[in-house]
Amino acid sequence: MGDITGPVGAPGFGAKGHMRALMVLGLPLIGSNLAQNLIQFVDVLMLGWYDVTALAAVSIATPYWFTLFLLGAGFAWAVAPLVAAAVEAGDGVAARRITRMGLWLSVAAGCIFVPAFWWSAPVLLWLGQTEEIAGLAQDYLRIAGWGLFPALFAITLRSFLSALELAGIILWVSLAAAVLNVGLNWVLIFGNLGFPEMGIEGAALASVSLHVASGLGLAVYAAKRCAEYDLFTRFWRFDGQIAAQVAKLGLPMGITTVAETLLFSASAVMMGWIGEVWLAAHGIALQLASLTFMVHLGLSQAVTVRAGRAYGRRDEAGLRLGGLVALALSGAMVALTMALFLGVPGALMSVFVDPADPLRDAIIAAGVTLLAIAALFQLVDAAQVMTIGLLRGVQDTTVPLVIAIVSYWVLGIPASWLLAFPAGMGAPGIWLGMVVGLGAAAVALSVRFWWGTGRLGTVL
Known part of the structure; x- marks a missing residue:
């Protein structure tokens, strides 16, 4: 229960001000969401060109990966409203603590879910998939599963930057990732530019590389553009009170x-x-x-x-x-x-x-x-x-x-x-x-x- 009584409209926007603020923040987020959809579309398209069986396997593996990602992403999403409220209240220290614990919980979620990727074939067989499809999907997930760590890391930083209404970088990183995805798939799936032909495992490796690049890009930007928050200084320090707050909202x-x-x-x-x-x-x-x-x-x-x-x-x-x-x-x-x-x-x-x-x-x-x-x-x-x-x-x-x-x-x-x-x-x-x-x-x-x-x- 949170009391928000106070001076009506302070500092206040009119309808036009609210619309402008929503569009400035919302348009880059819409664009980044569309770019993420494009990445998934390209993955399906290029694996379809490579091999129908590989396409079928990744069509099963992707929802499996995405379901576990969504469970872990709740902690990252919780960072946005918590940081937004803290910043508006003038509490930059709380904003830093919230973001750090969002990152901590994201790493913890990744550790919990890695075994589910490594031994995914029995689950997929239980769901009625053939041994060939389940085996290929597991090959994909054993590599792509490691991408959960940088993916959740990137989503947490995206939430932090969104809360500060610095969404432009999110759009540019997403667009760069969409372009990079095409090149990595072309090289790693089909074995171009002297690389070995890796098929579905190449698609998985491209996915992990993409998440790492996105996470690093957002981290570098956040460290320089938002230096006053000291996000990564003494990152190893655990804050149980804030972690519980993020978990309560995010789960x-x-x-x-x-x-x-x-x-x-x-x-x-x-x-x-x-x-x-x-x-x-x-x-x-x-x-x-x-x-x-x-x-x-x-x-x-x-x-x-x-x-x-x-x-x-x-x-x-x-x-x-x-x-x-x-x-x-x-x-x-x-x-x-x-x-x-x-x-x-x-x-x-x-x-x-x-x-x-x-x-x-x-x-x-x-x-x-x-x-x-x-x-x-x-x-x-x-x-x-x-x-x-x-x-x-x-x-x-x-x-x-x-x-x-x-x-x-x-x-x-x-x-x-x-x-x-x-x-x-x-x-x-x-x-x-x-x-x-x-x-x-x-x-x-x-x-x-x-x-x-x-x-x-x-x-x-």
């Missing part, structure tokens, strides 16, 4: 994100029960929805920092006005997305389907149906991620975790199954079920934030 953030990710994983599994055409259409439609979602995710990350600053200066009026402006910006993007998904769905789908594919017409027709539902899907998905960003800014993550689990797993997944199979709606029913889950989360999280910030000047 629910990681689990919440994994809960949502698994909602989409479950939808893909159910889509596979229906058939190849619908599964292909689902993958394309979800890729399009994910691409536009990067805008809302970037805005959500920005609004976490802005809300954290309002929380730090005890500015309830600024917190609520900033939240309204952020939702309006997100809503404008939703309107544009809905117009595209409803206006030219066939054109969007056709970009992803080989003209020579005999199933092309069927996949496009199925995708047009799913994109019509995706228009509604975008509305609730954007609303829930934006409100999560606001709640994280005021350091409220435990109740949102409960809301997420109930919405996604108690309501969303059962609704998808009931609508798709007993109700006979098939694939559209799966997407409508996801709308139910995300919509329930959006409503509950909105009530949590707006009701909480309106009660006698207190924040939840």
Whole structure:
């Protein structure tokens, strides 16, 4: 329970000021998110050129790696609202301590998860993969798993810099990583420039190198641009009190994100029960929805920092006005997305389907149906991620975790199954079920934030 009563609007922004601040911070974060998506796209594309079996293995290994990464990343994400509040309160020492403990906890998470990468084949076999695919995926993960340390290190520094509203460097590092990824994959996967042909292991090594380069780039920038914080001086000193604070905020953030990710994983599994055409259409439609979602995710990350600053200066009026402006910006993007998904769905789908594919017409027709539902899907998905960003800014993550689990797993997944199979709606029913889950989360999280910030000047 945090009291934010104080001088109304101090130091205060008008709506235009909030919009300008959100755009300055949000646009680089949106761009960096899109660059990260591009990296994943290139990995899939280049391994597809190399070998279909390797592509299948990395398609299984990547979600495995990413799930564990998300669990550990909660500690890194917690740094942003905590540092933002500390800086706004004029406590630079607390900002340093928070960031250091975010780095400590990220390293600890990596140590816990490394065995899960090293002995991943038995898990993948249990999940129904063939021995060949599970073995190749394990070969990939035994190398890529070491990239978890620099990846979490980089995310923690990204959160620190975002909290200081120094997001430009994050965009440039992400773009540089996307370019570097193409070159490293070309050299290490295919064995160019005198290097041995390493295939899927080359892709893993390229991934680790990318995370190391990104982490080092952000570390050098943070050390020079933010020298007054002395982030890396006496880094070995552990701060139990601050570590507990970061863990308390960050662990629910990681689990919440994994809960949502698994909602989409479950939808893909159910889509596979229906058939190849619908599964292909689902993958394309979800890729399009994910691409536009990067805008809302970037805005959500920005609004976490802005809300954290309002929380730090005890500015309830600024917190609520900033939240309204952020939702309006997100809503404008939703309107544009809905117009595209409803206006030219066939054109969007056709970009992803080989003209020579005999199933092309069927996949496009199925995708047009799913994109019509995706228009509604975008509305609730954007609303829930934006409100999560606001709640994280005021350091409220435990109740949102409960809301997420109930919405996604108690309501969303059962609704998808009931609508798709007993109700006979098939694939559209799966997407409508996801709308139910995300919509329930959006409503509950909105009530949590707006009701909480309106009660006698207190924040939840």
